Amino acid sequence: MSQVIPPLESLRVVEGSAFVAAPSGGMTLAQLGADVIRFDQIGGGLDSRRWPLTADGRSIYWAGLNKGKRSMAVDLRSPRARELLTELVARAGTFLTNFPARGWLSHESMSEARPDLVMLAITGNRDGSTALDYTVNCALGYPLVTGPADTDDVVNHVLPAWDLICGQTAALGIVAADRHRLIHGRGSFMTLALSDVALAAVSALGHVAEAQVNHSERPRLGNDLYGAYGTDFVTADGVRVYVVGISPKQWSSLLSATESTAAVADIERRMGLDFGVEGDRFRARTEISAVVGPWIESRPVALVAERFDAFGVCWGRYQSFSEMVDNDPRCSVESGLFREVEQPGIGTYLTPGSPLAIAGELPVEPSPAPSLGAHTDEILAEDLGLSSAEIAALHDDHVVAGPQ
Numbered sequence: 323m324s325q326v327i328p329p330l331e332s333l334r335v336v337e338g339s340a341f342v343a344a345p346s347g348g349m350t351l352a353q354l355g356a357d358v359i360r361f362d363q364i365g366g367g368l369d370s371r372r373w374p375l376t377a378d379g380r381s382i383y384w385a386g387l388n389k390g391k392r393s394m395a396v397d398l399r400s401p402r403a404r405e406l407l408t409e410l411v412a413r414a415g416t417f418l419t420n421f422p423a424r425g426w427l428s429h430e431s432m433s434e435a436r437p438d439l440v441m442l443a444i445t446g447n448r449d450g451s452t453a454l455d456y457t458v459n460c461a462l463g464y465p466l467v468t469g470p471a472d473t474d475d476v477v478n479h480v481l482p483a484w485d486l487i488c489g490q491t492a493a494l495g496i497v498a499a500d501r502h503r504l505i506h507g508r509g510s511f512m513t514l515a516l517s518d519v520a521l522a523a524v525s526a527l528g529h530v531a532e533a534q535v536n537h538s539e540r541p542r543l544g545n546d547l548y549g550a551y552g553t554d555f556v557t558a559d560g561v562r563v564y565v566v567g568i569s570p571k572q573w574s575s576l577l578s579a580t581e582s583t584a585a586v587a588d589i590e591r592r593m594g595l596d597f598g599v600e601g602d603r604f605r606a607r608t609e610i611s612a613v614v615g616p617w618i619e620s621r622p623v624a625l626v627a628e629r630f631d632a633f634g635v636c637w638g639r640y641q642s643f644s645e646m647v648d649n650d651p652r653c654s655v656e657s658g659l660f661r662e663v664e665q666p667g668i669g670t671y672l673t674p675g676s677p678l679a680i681a682g683e684l685p686v687e688p689s690p691a692p693s694l695g696a697h698t699d700e701i702l703a704e705d706l707g708l709s710s711a712e713i714a715a716l717h718d719d720h721v722v723a724g725p726q
Contacts, residue, residue, distance in 0.1 A: 326680045328355020333500060334414040336361065336407070337391070338427070340368040342455070342482050343516060344420040344444050345387040346489030351418075351496060352390035353676035354685050359414065359701060361394045361407055364723040366694055380667045388691035389663075389673060395695030395723040403721045409706060412436035415503075416496060420444035429511040438509035440499040442492055448515040455482040458517045462524050463540070471544040484520040491519055551576075551603035554640070555615050561623035562640040565614070565630075568600060572636045579633035580617040586610055647672070658684070665690040694726040 333356040337348040345360075352358040362370065372383045394410075396403040404426045411417045412435035421427055423443035433439040446453025459465065459478060469477030492514055499510035524530060532538060545554045545564070551573065552566040567573035577583040586597065589609045595602035603610065618626055623639065630637045646653050653672065655662060663673035675684035702708045702722065716722045 326683045326685050328685045329680070330497070331355040333357070333416065333497075335359070335416045335418055335496065336411045336414045338407075338417070338419040338421050340420065341372075342387065342485035343488040344418055344492065345369070346486055347444075347492035347496070348391060348418055349387055349389055350490060350493040350676070352686070353688075354678065357414075358391040359394060359410065359697070359705070360388060360391045360692075361396055361398075361410075362694055363398050364395045364695070364720070365726065370694065376668055378667075382668060385665050385668055385691040390686065390689045391692060392697035392701060393692035393694055394698045394701050395726060396698075397721055400719075400721045402716070402719070406702070406706060406716075406721075408432060408435065410701065411439070413705060415439060415509075416500065417441040418444075418492060418496060422450075423513075433509065433511075436509070438503055438507060440496065440503055440510050440512075442495050442499070442512040442514060444488060444492060445513060445515050447517045448513075453515075453517055455485045455516070458484050458520045462520055463529060464524075467540045467542045469542065469544070471542050471546075473542075484516055484523070487523060488514065488516050488519040546607055547604070549604050550600040551607055551610060553607065553611055555611075555618040557618060557623040557626050558620055559622040563618065563623065563626065564638045564640065565618075566636045567603065568636070570598065571634065573597070573603070575634045575636075576614065579629050579635050580614045582610075582613045582617065585613045589613065658682075661688045663688050663690050666693050695723045696725045698722050698724050 330351060333351065335348060335351055335356050335358045337344065337358055337360045339345050339348065339360065348358045348360065370381060370384055371379065372381050374382045376382060396407065398404070408426065408431070411432050415436055415438065417432060417439065419427065419441075420443070423429060423441075425431065429439070429441050429443070432441060445451075446458075456478065460476070465476040465478050468479065469475065495512050495514060499512060503509055529540065532540065540548065546552065547566060547568075550566075550568045552564065552568070554562055554564045556562050565576055567576045574583075577586055589606055590597045590602075593606055593609070595606055597603050597606070621629075627639075629635075641650065651657060652659075654660060655672070658679070659674045659677060660672040661675070662670055664670045665673075673688040673690070675686055675688040678685065699713055702713045702716065703710075708716075713722075717724070
């Protein structure tokens, strides 16, 4: 077991959420030691049955985004349930949500009982209108530069990148606001728009300035790496790999490993370029690949891997999810990131802790996601101080529910 003191062990967060951004933010906090209490509608919320599902209908998706949290199931339509949740938020002092922050869920209402409340509300767009990763991404230009170079079709990503970045930004915002409260004694009400997160990332990567200053559009490049040298090849036994030469060391290692140094130098002289400059390697990527490619394509992946690793080449192997689980040593208990954890109702499978290792160890041992409502009675008794009779009455009135 880890001996590291979890950095967020004194932080308690109440989470009211659905889908990816807010739950991933809450899980990030939990993996660093925060006590995160998620509340849901009795029977499950919008994401409780989201795919992928097990054969008996359990959501692997839901379990994946809620590990290490406590779960409370309530009837969100009940005034009594709303009173209980408002009190729970006040006692915890921190609230993360992507539910509409209005009415009883507004900061004004929630902070009445806790003036120094830290609250972060995630929205789709800054004006409060709805948006999802997919509707945000389509407007950012990436689908027009993703996919094969010889097609004009738009290609969406399948990774909900903006949701995940939004969740990490939310977690950072919570920690920053909590630190501000510790120093200055004041709470914070923060809003975080998914589209703002995405636009900020697009700008940070230079796409806004490229369009505005250079008056240019990024071309579709297939799998080629923009602005440097990187592309994919297929080995003699049909395995696709990706090689990159960005830093001087990466570049020289690739040429040495593929016995291409002299031939590439000839290309450099003939084209009047300087391959010490990343952009020149990009300009000559087709000619360079015509030299590097045959070496890779004439050998099985085992020999390519042995040679690349010996020379320190920066490379990766394309693999399916199943191949990753079965063959990649990084996706294993031995890697230090994962443990075999039993998820109730689903089974035992590899579960990561926080990727942020502290002194070489995970801050918190990986744990399963709770069953919906698994901690309802515990939270009512220990966190809210209700008696057994009061809790029983809440169950009788269908205000709350236990494990489902």
